[in-house]
Amino acid sequence: MSYxxxxxxxALADLRELDPPLQxxxxxxxxxxxxxxxxxRVNVQGYAVHDFERIKSDIRHVVFIRVHRDDxxxxxxxxSVADYSRPHPAPRTE
Numbered sequence: 775m776s777y778x779x780x781x782x783x784x785a786l787a788d789l790r791e792l793d794p795p796l797q798x799x800x801x802x803x804x805x806x807x808x809x810x811x812x813x814x815r816v817n818v819q820g821y822a823v824h825d826f827e828r829i830k831s832d833i834r835h836v837v838f839i840r841v842h843r844d845d846x847x848x849x850x851x852x853x854s855v856a857d858y859s860r861p862h863p864a865p866r867t868e
Contacts, residue, residue: 777811777843777850779804785840788855796835799828800855803839808850816843821853834862 781789781804789797803826807814814822824839840854
């Protein structure tokens, strides 16, 4: 069963800082996680971090999405989004 999704104000501000294609990737990942919330490894308070990697325009992005899963209300709240990026090296040709 899919959980309802909620983006907190801080997460929305974080999302606005990302390039539009990466914003879409974040929202897609939230949709995936909300569709299978039991896959999250949450602590006793229901908090978890979901991460994923994308390469866009030769930049490697590792994105961390901090969430709270409320099983009673069946909601997934996105609390923050952090993008750590660096140039992705081109494959070596020898």
